[in-house]
Structures are given as structure tokens and as C-alpha cells.
Amino acid sequence: xxxxxxxxxxxxxxxxxxxxxxxxxxxxxxxxxxxxxxxxxxxxxxxxxxxxxxxxxxxxxxxxxxxxxxxxxxxxxxxxxxxxxxxxxxxxxxxxxxxxxxxxxxxxxxxxxxxxxxxxxxxxxxxxxxxxxxxxxxxxxxxxxxxxxxxxxxxxxxxxxxxxxxxxxxxxxxxxxxxxxxxxxxxxxxxxxxxxxxxxxxxxxxxxxxxxxxxxxxxxxxxxxxxxxxxxxxxxxxxxxxxxxxxxxxxxx
Amino acid sequence: xxxxxxxxxxxxxxxxxxxxxxxxxxxxxxxxxxxxxxxxxxxxxxxxxxxxxxxxxxxxxxxxxxxxxxxxxxxxxxxxxxxxxxxxxxxxxxxxxxxxxxxxxxxxxxxxxxxxxxxxxxxxxxxxxxxxxxxxxxxxxxxxxxxxxxxxxxxxxxxxxxxxxxxxxxxxxxxxxxxxxxxxxxxxxxxxxxxxxxxxxxxxxxxxxxxxxxxxxxxxxxxxxxxxxxxxxxxxxxxxxxxxxxxxxxxxxxxxxxxxxxxxxxxxxxxxxxxxxxxxxxxxxxxxxxxxxxxxxxxxxxxxxxxxxxxxxxxxxxxxxxxxxxxxxxxxxxxxxxxxxxxxxxxxxxxxxxxxxxxxxxxxxxxxxxxxxxxxxxxxxxxxxxxxxxxxxxxxxxxxxxxxxxxxxxxxxxxxxxxxxxxxxxxxxxxxxxxxxxxxxxxxxxxxxxxxxxxxxxxxxxxxxxxxxxxxxxxxxxxxxxxxxxxxxxxxxxx
Numbered sequence: 001x002x003x004x005x006x007x008x009x010x011x012x013x014x015x016x017x018x019x020x021x022x023x024x025x026x027x028x029x030x031x032x033x034x035x036x037x038x039x040x041x042x043x044x045x046x047x048x049x050x051x052x053x054x055x056x057x058x059x060x061x062x063x064x065x066x067x068x069x070x071x072x073x074x075x076x077x078x079x080x081x082x083x084x085x086x087x088x089x090x091x092x093x094x095x096x097x098x099x100x101x102x103x104x105x106x107x108x109x110x111x112x113x114x115x116x117x118x119x120x121x122x123x124x125x126x127x128x129x130x131x132x133x134x135x136x137x138x139x140x141x142x143x144x145x146x147x148x149x150x151x152x153x154x155x156x157x158x159x160x161x162x163x164x165x166x167x168x169x170x171x172x173x174x175x176x177x178x179x180x181x182x183x184x185x186x187x188x189x190x191x192x193x194x195x196x197x198x199x200x201x202x203x204x205x206x207x208x209x210x211x212x213x214x215x216x217x218x219x220x221x222x223x224x225x226x227x228x229x230x231x232x233x234x235x236x237x238x239x240x241x242x243x244x245x246x247x248x249x250x251x252x253x
Numbered sequence: 254x255x256x257x258x259x260x261x262x263x264x265x266x267x268x269x270x271x272x273x274x275x276x277x278x279x280x281x282x283x284x285x286x287x288x289x290x291x292x293x294x295x296x297x298x299x300x301x302x303x304x305x306x307x308x309x310x311x312x313x314x315x316x317x318x319x320x321x322x323x324x325x326x327x328x329x330x331x332x333x334x335x336x337x338x339x340x341x342x343x344x345x346x347x348x349x350x351x352x353x354x355x356x357x358x359x360x361x362x363x364x365x366x367x368x369x370x371x372x373x374x375x376x377x378x379x380x381x382x383x384x385x386x387x388x389x390x391x392x393x394x395x396x397x398x399x400x401x402x403x404x405x406x407x408x409x410x411x412x413x414x415x416x417x418x419x420x421x422x423x424x425x426x427x428x429x430x431x432x433x434x435x436x437x438x439x440x441x442x443x444x445x446x447x448x449x450x451x452x453x454x455x456x457x458x459x460x461x462x463x464x465x466x467x468x469x470x471x472x473x474x475x476x477x478x479x480x481x482x483x484x485x486x487x488x489x490x491x492x493x494x495x496x497x498x499x500x501x502x503x504x505x506x507x508x509x510x511x512x513x514x515x516x517x518x519x520x521x522x523x524x525x526x527x528x529x530x531x532x533x534x535x536x537x538x539x540x541x542x543x544x545x546x547x548x549x550x551x552x553x554x555x556x557x558x559x560x561x562x563x564x565x566x567x568x569x570x571x572x573x574x575x576x577x578x579x580x581x582x583x584x585x586x587x588x589x590x591x592x593x594x595x596x597x598x599x600x601x602x603x604x605x606x607x608x609x610x611x612x613x614x615x616x617x618x619x620x621x622x623x624x625x626x627x628x629x630x631x632x633x634x635x636x637x638x639x640x641x642x643x644x645x646x647x648x649x650x651x652x653x654x655x656x657x658x659x660x661x662x663x664x665x666x667x668x669x670x671x672x673x674x675x676x677x678x679x680x681x682x683x684x685x686x687x688x689x690x691x692x693x694x695x696x697x698x699x700x701x702x703x704x705x706x707x708x709x710x711x712x713x714x715x716x717x718x719x720x721x722x723x724x725x726x727x728x729x730x731x732x733x734x735x736x737x738x739x740x741x742x743x744x745x746x747x748x
Contacts, residue, residue: 025328032321035538037574038417040406041631042639042667057410066668067335067408068271076333076410126334131274133334135349136358138380140371141332206371207379211411214329219322220403220412225634227574228591231581236319241542 004184007194008176014201021205022213029217035234043225050224057221075122079148082116085109086155093166093173113156120149144207147196154193164190260685262727263345263692265699271338272347279348283394284682287432294441295540298430305429306384310367312428316421317368323421326413327364330354336405336415341670342398345689350395353405353415359391360422389431396422397433398686400676401534402627407667416676420536423677427535435680436531443544448493448527457523460496464506474748476506476513478521481555485520487512488552490528490572490593491563492715500737501718504564507739510746511600515608519561525551528568529715533575534677541571542579549580558587561594564737566626566714567675569595573633595635597646597713600742604652611745616654621741622707623647623659624694624721625669626714640666646713646738653745658705664697672712674720684723691724698730709736 044050056062064073089109092098124145127137158164165185175182184190203209216222233242292299302308317324336353338344343351350356358380365372365381372381382388401416426432442451452460461478468476479485489512495505512519525547532541552560560583562572572593577583583592591598603609625643635641643666651657664670673690701707712718712735721735 029321029325032318032324034321035319036578038322038414038632040403040412040414040667041634041642043634045639057412061410063408063412064333064335064410068338072333072335130334132271132337132349132352133332135274136332136334136337136352136354138332139377140375140379143378203371206369208329208331211329211331214325215411217321217325218329218412219325220406220414220417225639227577228593231577233578234319237538237578 033234037227039223079119157189275347285434345692402671403631424536454523482520487519488557492565503740504737507743522551530571545579564713570628570632620656672717
């Protein structure tokens with residue numbers, strides 16, 4: 001029961017930190033003005049065009065693809081796509097009855113874990129092997145991959161090696177969700193898996209994982225190319241340089 | 254740093270080529286530091302203030318609130334490495350701190366230490382560092398080895414733009430009294446005299462009169478170079494190098510001939526006799542705005558209807574992307590024309606309307622390639638379609654020349670390489686950097702020289718033209734290989 005309490009409370013705290021931390025960063029990004037038009041050109045001329053550009057970046061990693069590092073792109077896409085189906089598959093532990101499309105995703109998610117592990121090993125390998133990437137890597141860059149590998153490996157073990165009592169685990173998860181705690185199966189791989197996930201949730205808002213929300217706020221990617229047509233002015237510039245709204249600045253000698 | 258630098262000019266390599274790292278190969282003191290006299294007119298202290306560390310951190314905090322780019326870019330880098338082989342200074346010097354991500358990390362390590370929880374509690378883990386004198390020295394040195402060309406931002410999955418980071422770093426350094434002599438002295442000249450070169454009005458008038466006489470003698474046509482003519486339709490704002498440097502001046506002659514043949518009324522301004530805006534190089538919104546306002550004042554004083562910019566890369570980025578923001582609205586100008594316009598837009602429009610008579614064979618002694626200037630390519634647009642900044646100058650060239658060949662696809666358009674002298678680095682105290690930074694462009698140029706017997710490279714940027722004039726001879730090419738786009742028009746135009 002102590003174990004159940006520790007994990008349940010950790011989940012609550014981690015969720016609060018993840019959501020609170022991300023909300024804080026997103027609000028901070030949104031509130032910080034971009035005083036100048038700085039899209040990397042050529043850039044879309046309309047908001048619709050920006051949506052397309054952003055879609056291509058987020059879904060296909062278009063800019064990364066254009067770089068010479070095709071392996072990085074491949075491993076990156078592989079990891080993120082695998083992670084996505086795995087996360088979708090995991091929805092089944094949080095809902096009852098399980099939605100039909102989550103059932104459909106199940107086999108992909110199940111074997112996707114192998115793709116994720118392979119991709120992570122590849123990404124880790126290049127941090128050691130590619131001289132330039134090795135130079136720019138901080139300890140946290142390696143540890144982040146190791147943490148994800150621990151999550152992937154331990155999770156895969158609960159399915160393929162030391163089968164966890166998944167019915168009991170789901171009862172625990174739903175219990176956490178509805179504040180009606182049920183005992184957590186005390187399986188080694190599962191406990192490691194959950195602990196690593198909790199750690200990941202906690203460090204998310206304080207780490208480079210902020211690239212996930214951050215890309216949507218990147219001025220070089222999210223701005224419309226219309227500087228000549230529409231005057232772009234940050235609130236601080238307006239307040240500092242232009243005394244009243246709509247009045248053109250007086251040329252100073 | 255000694256005035257005379259001895260260094261080895263890199264050998265040309267087959268393109269593309271990603272070199273091994275040579276750590277600290279470009280470690281040094283950086284360019285000459287601005288004396289206090291050059292700092293004051295720009296509103297900066299000097300020399301280095303006593304509590305510089307404190308002031309710098311405070312300034313960084315202030316800028317993080319003012320610039321979303323800085324905040325997001327410092328947070329989101331995942332060190333994927335996509336940018337690591339994209340910087341011409343890295344390719345030319347092999348110094349790992351010239352890899353864009355490593356350059357950003359010089360600022361990011363300090364951001365993390367002072368502004369993030371991870372960096373406050375686990376500095377070693379996330380590569381966070383105190384702002385020490387060593388770090389400041391690295392800032393000064395390596396943020397003056399970035400020409401703010403934005404090539405790295407093209408390949409970054411998050412669009413992180415090292416140009417924005419190096420501008421911010423220079424602004425922070427200026428705010429503690431550590432400015433760069435070249436940029437800040439030049440901005441001072443603009444405030445005092447009106448242009449980067451410090452060319453006073455009488456000298457400017459004299460030069461323009463001389464040009465009129467030369468053309469009259471050469472071809473017997475009275476092509477005018479009007480200055481301060483109130484009531485002209487067009488205010489031409491052009492880099493001051495156009496008034497005397499080669500091959501810039503041949504471009505200026507080209508604009509004048511175009512206006513002459515099209516029967517357009519235009520004028521230069523002695524007050525705004527400079528298109529270049531070095532305020533951008535030092536990341537100073539206020540200085541960039543002050544310089545931009547001169548153009549607004551000149552347009553109002555001369556009662557013009559349109560503003561047209563001459564061939565100048567960084568000028569065009571500031572003009573296209575920032576002028577409306579900094580000195581707008583331009584509701585007093587003729588709404589039929591975009592504000593501002595690029596001279597290539599004007600010329601191509603005239604060509605398409607059949608208003609210019611061009612004899613392409615006059616350029617048959619030249620086989621041309623085109624160097625996309627970085628700030629035009631990645632910081633601006635021409636025309637009404639994305640990518641117009643690539644096609645419009647090329648169409649102008651092709652209308653004036655029979656022989657045109659592009660350099661390899663991954664060295665042109667938005668993947669173009671900087672000339673190596675942009676972003677406030679066009680100074681002799683950085684000559685080693687300039688020569689080495691030009692290497693990727695020269696390698697691509699060599700490719701078309703070998704495959705298509707290209708004789709000339711055309712450009713629409715004053716810095717590119719000056720830089721290539723200086724560095725081409727280091728690689729065994731003639732300095733006059735670099736030409737202005739409107740020089741080609743000037744040769745072809747039949748008056």
C-alpha cells in the first residue's frame with residue numbers, strides 16, 4: 001500500500017508540474033512580443049500558408065530533412081512516430097470502455113516500442129560517433145536519451161518479457177484518476193517504467209523538451225511575410241516610441 | 254590583434270565537404286573594440302563598465318521580455334546537429350565554436366545559469382556557465398564571427414536563427430561598453446554626416462556631377478544624377494559605396510540609365526545618403542530606428558511619391574522587413590507602389606513593359622553567375638510571390654546577358670552562402686575570418702568556372718561586392734570578377 005501511495009502521489013505531483021510548467025512556458029512565449037518581422041524567407045504570404053508551413057515542420061520535420069543529416073531525420077521521425085502510436089496505445093489504461101480506434105492502434109503501439117528503442121539507440125550512437133554532434137552534446141543530452149530508453153525498454157519488458165498484471169495496473173491507473181486508489185502490481189519492470197515516466201513528466205517543462213510547444217512560437221517559422229503591406233509593431237515599441245496610437249512618429253533630426 | 258595578420262589561405266576543396274573540427278583555431282581577441290567616443294553617440298557606455306557582469310545579466314533579462322525569438326530560441330534547441338555544417342565560417346575555419354549551435358550555446362550557457370532552474374541547480378548537467386571574463390571574451394570573439402546570414406535557420410527544425418542570437422549578444426555587449434569599433438564608428442558617421450562612409454554633401458555632389466560628365470563624354474547622352482530635388486517622384490536610397498567603390502558605382506550608373514530611359518523623375522538625398530543600416534548588425538532596435546527615420550524624413554522633405562532602394566543586401570532586409578515597422582506608416586506616399594521598392598523590381602517591371610531597350614550581345618564577353626546575397630535571400634522578398642528575391646534579379650540579368658549559369662543548387666537561393674563579410678565584419682581587422690569565410694562560396698564559384706567557363710559573378714549587395722573585390726585575389730581570381738547586376742544592365746542598355 002505504501003508503494004501504491006508513493007506512485008499515486010508522485011503521479012499527481014508530476015502531472016501538476018508538467019501541466020503547470022508547460023502552461024507557464026506557453027503563456028510566457030505567447031506574452032513575449034516579436035517586435036520585428038523575421039520569418040526565414042521565402043515565407044508564406046498568408047496565415048493559411050503559415051499553417052501549412054508549420055504542419056510540414058511538425059509532421060514531416062521538413063527543415064531537418066533539408067539538412068545533410070538524413071540519418072538524423074530518419075531516426076528523429078522514427079522515434080517521434082513510434083512515440084505517438086505508443087502514447088495513443090497507452091490511452092487504454094486511462095479509459096473504460098476502450099475507444100475503438102485505440103483498439104486499432106494497439107498492435108502498432110505494441111511493436112512500435114521496438115522502433116522507438118532502435119531509433120533512440122541510433123540517436124544516442126550519433127552523439128558518440130559524429131564528431132560535430134559529440135562536441136555540442138551536454139550530459140543532459142545523453143541522459144535524456146537514456147531516460148527515454150529506460151522507459152522504452154522497461155515498458156517493452158512488461159509486455160514481452162515479464163508480463164505485468166495489466167488488469168490490476170489499469171485498476172490502479174483508473175483509481176489514481178478517480179481518487180479511488182487500487183493496489184499497484186509490484187513488478188520490477190513496471191515500477192521502473194512508471195518511475196521513469198514520472199521523472200520525464202517532471203523535467204519536461206525545464207528541459208529541451210520545450211521544443212514541442214516552442215516550435216509553434218518560433219518567429220522564423222510562424223510569421224506571415226507581409227511586412228510591406230501591414231505595419232507590425234510590438235506593444236513595447238509602440239509605448240516607447242509612438243506617443244499615441246495611429247499617430248505617425250515624428251522624424252527626429 | 255596585430256594589424257597585419259599572417260594566415261594560410263585555405264585550399265579549395267571539392268564541394269560539398271564537411272571538415273573535421275580544429276578546436277580554438279579562431280580563438281582570439283576579436284575585432285577592434287570601439288573607443289568610448291564611438292559608443293556615446295549610440296547611447297552606449299564605454300569602456301567596459303565596472304559591474305559589467307551585473308549589467309549584462311540585467312540587460313539579458315530585459316531582452317528576454319522584449320524578444321520572443323530570443324526566449325524561444327534559447328529554450329528549444331535539442332542539439333540535433335542539423336546546423337553544424339551549415340555556417341560558412343565553420344566550413345572555412347573548422348573552429349567548432351563557429352558551428353551555429355555552439356555559437357548559440359555561448360549565450361545559452363549563461364541564459365541557463367541565470368534564468369533557468371536546471372542551470373541554477375545542475376549547471377554541469379545542462380552545460381550552464383557563469384558569465385566570467387573568459388565567457389565574455391568568447392562572446393566578443395565568436396559573436397563577431399557570425400555574419401547574421403541566417404543560413405543555419407533554414408535547416409533548423411525549430412527555425413532557431415543564430416543571427417537573432419548574435420544580434421542580442423552584441424546588444425548586450427554594447428550595453429556594458431564593449432562595442433565593436435567598425436559598426437559603431439560607422440553608425441556615428443551616419444548620425445553626423447548622413448552615410449556610412451562619411452562622405453559629406455559637397456563631395457557627394459561633386460562625385461555625381463563627375464559621373465554626369467563622364468557619361469556625357471562616353472556615350473553623348475545627358476544622364477542625370479539628381480540630388481535633393483524636391484518634388485521628384487522617386488527617392489533613391491542606395492549604399493554610399495555606390496558613390497565611389499568599384500564595381501558598386503557601375504551599378505549606380507545602371508540605375509541612372511534605367512531611370513533616364515524610362516523617363517522617371519528621381520532624386521538622391523544628401524540627408525539620407527545611405528541605404529545600409531548597421532543598427533541591425535548590433536541588434537539595436539533604437540539605432541536601427543534612428544537610421545530608418547532619416548529615410549522617412551528625406552521622403553517627407555523631398556515630397557516624393559515612392560522610395561526605391563539600390564543594390565544593398567542588409568539594407569534591403571531592413572528596408573523590406575523593418576522599415577514599415579520602424580519608420581512607418583508611409584501613408585503619405587503613392588499607394589500604387591509597395592514601400593519600399595527594390596531597384597530590381599523597378600527595372601524588371603520596366604523590362605516587362607518594354608520600356609527599356611537592352612542589347613544582350615553587349616555583354617557577350619561575360620559569362621555570368623549570380624550570388625544570392627544572404628540577407629536578400631533569407632531576410633526579404635521582391636515582387637508579389639515568395640521567392641521573388643531569387644527570380645527577379647536573375648530575370649534582370651537574363652534580360653541583359655546571353656550567358657547565365659547558376660552555381661550548385663545547395664549554394665543558391667535560400668541555401669546561398671554568405672560572402673564572408675556581412676553582418677558588420679567587413680573590416681580589415683577581420684581579414685583572416687573574411688578570407689576563410691568566403692571559402693564555401695568560392696568553391697561553388699570555382700565549380701561553375703570549371704564547368705561553364707563563368708567569367709563574372711553578379712551581386713546586389715554593397716558588402717558582397719566589397720568583400721569579393723578583396724578576397725577573390727586570395728583564391729587566384731581577379732578582383733573585377735565581381736560585378737553589379739545593374740552594371741550588366743548598364744552595359745546592355747541602348748540609350
